[in-house]
Amino acid sequence: MASGKEQEQQGFKQARCVKVHGPIIVGAGPSGLAAAACLSQQGVPSLILEKSDCIASLWQQRTYDRLKLHLPKQFCELPLLGFPANFPKYPNKSQFISYMESYASHFNIHPKFNQAVKKAEYDRAKGIWRVQTEHLEYHSRWLIAATGENAEPVIPEIAGCDKFKGTILHTSEYNSGSKFKNQRILVIGCGNSGMEVSLDLCRHNAIPHMVVRNTVHVLPREMFGMSTFGVAMALLKWFPLRLVDKLLLLVANLTLGNTDQLGLKRPKTGPIELKNVTGKTPVLDVGALSQIKSGKIKVVEGVKEITKNGVKFMDGQEKEFESIILATGYKSNVPTWLKGCDFFTKDGMPKTPFPKGWKGENGLYAVGFTRRGLLGTASDAVKIAHDIAGEWKRAKESIRSCNSHLIIHLDHDGAK
Numbered sequence: 001m002a003s004g005k006e007q008e009q010q011g012f013k014q015a016r017c018v019k020v021h022g023p024i025i026v027g028a029g030p031s032g033l034a035a036a037a038c039l040s041q042q043g044v045p046s047l048i049l050e051k052s053d054c055i056a057s058l059w060q061q062r063t064y065d066r067l068k069l070h071l072p073k074q075f076c077e078l079p080l081l082g083f084p085a086n087f088p089k090y091p092n093k094s095q096f097i098s099y100m101e102s103y104a105s106h107f108n109i110h111p112k113f114n115q116a117v118k119k120a121e122y123d124r125a126k127g128i129w130r131v132q133t134e135h136l137e138y139h140s141r142w143l144i145a146a147t148g149e150n151a152e153p154v155i156p157e158i159a160g161c162d163k164f165k166g167t168i169l170h171t172s173e174y175n176s177g178s179k180f181k182n183q184r185i186l187v188i189g190c191g192n193s194g195m196e197v198s199l200d201l202c203r204h205n206a207i208p209h210m211v212v213r214n215t216v217h218v219l220p221r222e223m224f225g226m227s228t229f230g231v232a233m234a235l236l237k238w239f240p241l242r243l244v245d246k247l248l249l250l251v252a253n254l255t256l257g258n259t260d261q262l263g264l265k266r267p268k269t270g271p272i273e274l275k276n277v278t279g280k281t282p283v284l285d286v287g288a289l290s291q292i293k294s295g296k297i298k299v300v301e302g303v304k305e306i307t308k309n310g311v312k313f314m315d316g317q318e319k320e321f322e323s324i325i326l327a328t329g330y331k332s333n334v335p336t337w338l339k340g341c342d343f344f345t346k347d348g349m350p351k352t353p354f355p356k357g358w359k360g361e362n363g364l365y366a367v368g369f370t371r372r373g374l375l376g377t378a379s380d381a382v383k384i385a386h387d388i389a390g391e392w393k394r395a396k397e398s399i400r401s402c403n404s405h406l407i408i409h410l411d412h413d414g415a416k
């Protein structure tokens, strides 16, 4: 066991220690809440440490106003308590937040807010996880990482950013296009965020230009009146993945037309195979494509450099913009706080892919790192709770049997 001074040198300041009865969960997003609810159903208490001041902070503080779920609600439910029946098929942001709030209150989940985990490390000698926040050190036999795949914005280094005299912001700071009326805006990135923010800008009479530097799959949100995702899930039960990809692309081409002609070239690999191999999510179109067709959203080349008044593109063209919105995605932050374990890659994703990436060694678990959205979260949470509950019950049994031995010994001693 390291001395206090040694611990300090290893990065653990002398902090007040709190022994946690049950697992420590880092993050009070949907994944942390789902894990806590499933544990509670198994009779296992837990403690959630959350760095912000609310639950589901990604949804409450870092998403734009017009956001709606892309997938029907039955694919975005957390375990044990579904969306209210009167919610629409695709709940909007405020409905999703209200669902999270009722979920937390239903399971009596009370995270500790403003508790950013700075460091968590396994103490082999004691067989516990030491989890450090600014002022406290929490100890538990189990640690559940629930900080999400989208914990931090990806901010690319683009030459000349410092020269630009307009505003540069990431989509996580974008609320609505109302501030950008009549402005020429460059949206860098064409994932779901880039497409939806460009659409929102159009609806607020701004003039968006969207950078597409690579290939991208755009699919309709629905096919034959059913969600494309639901159709794909159903087909995958019967047909091989590549055939399903071909069918999806056939229908997408029939309904959306040839997207290549709009500057949105399709990758050679199909949408589901690409998602499985690289994690790259296909865009589900909710209206941006028709604005691209009408020329209201202009598709532009990759950016070479940012200038004082705008941008120089890879093809040599130069254009002026008043603001630049980085729709460049998100990354996990696990490597910044989880130390001394090689369960996660340097990008903060479990090394073992889905469906086995939920369990590490020494009581370490990961929920919500499956690249499968809330469906993946639900699957992880159930398995984690089941696994921990088994250990929890065995530990309780052994304490009970130790106590009864002790009582028998005491009785014998008393009888002598």
Ligand SMILES: Cc1cc2nc3c(=O)[nH]c(=O)nc-3n(C[C@H](O)[C@H](O)[C@H](O)COP(=O)(O)OP(=O)(O)OC[C@H]3O[C@@H](n4cnc5c(N)ncnc54)[C@H](O)[C@@H]3O)c2cc1C
Residues within 6 Å of the ligand: 026, 027, 028, 029, 030, 031, 032, 049, 050, 051, 052, 055, 056, 057, 058, 059, 063, 064, 067, 068, 069, 070, 071, 076, 115, 116, 117, 118, 146, 147, 148, 149, 150, 151, 193, 330, 333, 337, 367, 368, 369, 372, 373, 374, 375, 377
């Ligand atoms: C714009 C947008 C739209 C999306 N729409 C959908 C959708 O429709 N359907 C879908 O399935 N998925 C969607 N997703 C994916 C989304 O990430 C998940 O739905 C969901 O939010 C994941 O939940 P989570 O709890 O794993 O992560 P998060 O929601 O990111 O929650 C993680 C929590 O951990 C906290 N945290 C981070 N680091 C620390 C730390 N060091 N210490 C303490 N707390 C910490 C954060 O503050 C946060 O509250 C969307 C993502 C984005 C960005």
Ligand SMILES: NC(=O)c1ccc[n+]([C@@H]2O[C@H](COP(=O)([O-])OP(=O)(O)OC[C@H]3O[C@@H](n4cnc5c(N)ncnc54)[C@H](OP(=O)(O)O)[C@@H]3O)[C@@H](O)[C@H]2O)c1
Residues within 6 Å of the ligand: 067, 068, 069, 070, 071, 150, 156, 171, 188, 189, 190, 191, 192, 193, 194, 196, 211, 213, 214, 215, 281, 302, 303, 327, 328, 329, 330
């Ligand atoms: N309504 C919804 O349900 C909804 C809405 C928004 C987002 N989401 C989800 O949220 C997650 C994140 O989505 P996202 O769109 O924010 O991120 P994303 O899917 O990771 O897309 C990032 C985009 O930025 C581009 N990019 C990154 N760096 C760049 C650079 N330096 N120059 C030019 N382009 C660059 C990427 O291009 P490359 O492909 O070339 O790297 C990609 O087009 C996804 O899972 C998504 O499905 C859901």
